[in-house]
Amino acid sequence: MGTYLGLLQRRHADTLIQRLRGAGYHVLGPVVQDGTIRYAPVDGFDRLPAGWVEQQAPGHYRLQKRDSPRCFSWTLGPQGLKPLTFAPEEPLWTVERRHGHGLEFHSHFPETKKQAVLGVRACDLAALALQDRHFLGGPHPDERYRRRREGLLLIAVHCHRAAPTCFCASTGDGPRAHHGFDLALSELDEGYLVEAGSEAGHALAAALPLIPPQPGQQARAEREIRHAGEAQERRLPGRDLMTALRARRDAAHWEEIGRRCLACGNCTSVCPTCFCHCHQERPHPTEDRSSHYRQWDSCFTSGHSYIHGIVIREDTALRYRQWLSHKLGEWHAQYGRSGCVGCGRCITWCPVGIDLTHETAALLAAPPDDSEACDA
Ligand code: SF4
Ligand code: SF4
Structure with missing residues (x-):
């Protein structure tokens, strides 16, 4: 009160x-x-x-x-x-x-x-x-x-x-x-x-x-x-999902999400905690000067995982896995809590209606990977 x-x-x-x-x-x-x-x-x-x-x-x-x-x-x-x-x-x-x-x-x-x-x-x-x-x-x-x-x-x-x-x-x-x-x-x-x-x-x-x-x-x-x-009907299956998600890196459900996800990045734009950004050089077309910009980026873009000529996360399933595993899992190691505050914006503004509460429940319902895959 x-x-x-x-x-x-x-x-x-x-x-x-x-x-x-x-x-x-x-x-x-x-x-x-x-x-x-x-x-x-x-x-x-x-x-x-x-x-x-x-x-x-x-x-x-x-x-x-x-x-x-x-x-x-x-x-x-x-x-x-x-x-x-x-x-x-x-x-x-x-x-x-x-x-x-x-x-x-x-x-x-x-x-x-x-x-x-x-x-x-x-x-x-x-x-x-x-x-x-x-x-x-x-x-x-x-x-x-x-x-x-x-x-x-x-x-x-x-x-x-x-x-x-x-x-x-x-x-x-x-x-x-x-x-x-x-x-x-x-x-x-x-x-x-x-x-x-x-x-x-x-x-x-x-x-x-x-x-x-x-x-x-x-x-x-x-x-x-x-x-x-x-009155809230949605919930996450726990507050710290780092171990549970690490144990399901190879779950088949990532591929299933990857077939629906458009990799549009709407979810990361509306998410109030996403902070990834990229840098861009914008040369002036006629004058001898150039400006360096910072702009929001998304882990759903190919450029986000581009390193030395290689896009590390080539397909959408890997990008979604990166987003969800970081947000609900690895943030605990980095910031001491989940990166999700339960606003639901990523659910509303996803054009194909992907719902992280449902996807997380489906992932956790799958058995953990075998221990060899877990260590990889
Ligand atoms: S529900 Fe969580 S992950 Fe989705 S936009 Fe809100 S804070 Fe971000
Ligand atoms: S908003 Fe939906 S379709 Fe777009 S990248 Fe996020 S999960 Fe995929």
């Missing part, structure tokens, strides 16, 4: 955005765009998707409007926080030929800007914590990620509804947000129960016209959040 500081009545909800803007934040919130819900600049709650919910299923996403004042009854669109901290594409440096004076390099770094994101879900906070660990945790923190991350203020919304593709309860990452937010909201028809998770969140809450919650409101919010977890 959260420690609610008070209720922000629906008619005063805009004060939250006004206070953020007053403190110099560029405010992003969920909006309906191109048939989905995604983050975009907002200046008032009337921009938010009041009444909108989505239908999600493997390979299926449709928005539906209901008669409800609630702005956060939808669960997840295709976009998490990933593009806000790890840009889909960005120049790292430009090199220019200075005739007679060699080459001159210029680095490119994003400006640190104050951004507040409204409506962040528990699974996306868990994914951000993983990305922080990857990009900032080692001896060489990623400066571009750090600059974008530093300016973020996060306003979470606990999920009161789960999509049929959600399974955050089984990964332990939702539907309630426990960590990583500055402010968290529980939405009721009459307004928002407010919790603070940081000093900045407490300062923001203190500037809001909160009133004490009415009897029963907190219990109702908690009941709805609990129900969102209990």
